[in-house]
Amino acid sequence: MQDVADQARTSKTTAHYVLTGQDQKLRIAEETRRRVLRAATELRYRPNLMAKGLRTQVTRSIAFISDTVATEAYAGNLVYGAIAAAAEHGYLLFVCETGGDPELEASLIGDLASRHVDAYVYASLFTREVQIPAELHFERTVLLNCLAADNSSPAVIPDERQAGRDAACALLDRGHRRAIWLVGEPGEQVLAGAQRTEGIRQALSDAGTELAGTVDCKWWPEPAYEQFGAFLDDGGDPSAVICLNDRVALGVYQALKARGRSIPTDVSVVSFDDSDLAAWLQPPLSSIALPHRQMAAEAIRLLMTDGALAEHPVHVAMPVRLRESIGPPRS
The missing domain is CATH 3.40.50.2300 (Response regulator)
Structure with a gap:
């Protein structure tokens, strides 16, 4: 600040008022204000934000x-x-x-x-x-x-229950009513799995049907491939599969392909997260997206809100990304 004042041939107080936008308080002459701003630019002056924060x-x-x-x-x-x-x-x-x-x-x-x-x-x-x-x-x-x-x-989380309903409805809308299987780990220890499963069951119940069953496995391709493959080898004959995330869907895709079953001609598949895998798989996977960017923006918005923060969690909608992995039930 003193360097700026010296170069502008003015006092440090005057330089301070100009650089903090308070020059009207002292009725500083326009020519002086310009000298200060020009000196600040030439010297690459930056305010000490840490010092300002302490004040x-x-x-x-x-x-x-x-x-x-x-x-x-x-x-x-x-x-x-x-x-x-x-x-x-x-x-x-x-x-x-x-x-x-x-x-x-x-x-x-x-x-x-x-x-x-x-x-x-x-x-x-x-x-x-x-x-x-x-x-x-x-x-x-x-x-x-x-x-x-x-x-x-206060918290910002994805609306997993509605996402579960949307996944089930994506199959119901194409005519699926029977032999709909869930693949993943839906237990209470995985919050997303429990809430997604709750939404799935609600939507199917509203349509007068229910899940045919669950193939329980960890949320990774290898266990999904092994457990779902064993299910198929034991006579499992799903019309549609709801995977609890895209990594599980990758294992399901591989298990079906290894046994000569086609997606979506033989089996329709829908999943959650809409990770990069969803678009890379063939056929591209229908998936309910995690709205991470929108959730983060909402968290910052809440912090910027004056007054007390909301007590109840904010649920952010999860967009539905429909692709070629869902078709009508086979005849």
Whole structure:
């Protein structure tokens, strides 16, 4: 600031008022204002935001803390959406990844607090219940893609139940009513699986039908290939399959192909997540998309809202991506 004042041949106070947009308070002459601005440009002057933050307690920065989101391409849109939304509001985003290490997490939060960040986004790669770090209990925080075990914090999550209904309806709309099988792990320990399955069962029940059964397997291609292949070898004859994510669908595709069954002529397939796999598979896979970018933008929007944060989770709609993997039931 002093360098700018010296080059503009004015006082430091005058330079301060010009560079902070308060020149009208001192009725600074236009010629002087221009000299100050020209000197600031020539010297590449930038205000000390850290010092300003110490004075005002507002740093226009947000911390994004995650388990493994930042290095996981699958969830990259969570980070991208948060960065873009923060920038739209004139905020800088600090992205920190803990790897699930509670000691590292506490250390990172302490470092961020010392930098006087204004708010926190606490994110998870998979939708699940989390224990919020004690250090965040008194900070302005929104959970992203996760829920507090005690419902103590506002959260933004995908609308998994409606996604389940939409997946079932995609099959019902093409005429499927029988031999619809679910493949994946629908237990309560996987929040998305439980909610998706609940939505599927509701939609089928409303249509007067139900799932024929479940092929239980982990959410990866290898176990899906093995378990679904064994199901087919034991006489399983599905008309349609609902996979609980795209990786499961890859295993189902391979198992069907290995046994000479065609998609969608013999078996229709629909899935969830709409990862890159969905478009790469042949035929392209119908999938219900995870709206990661929209969820992150909503989390930032909530933080920007004046006053108290919402107590109930915000559910973001999951878009339906229909492709060539669904056809009518075979005659």
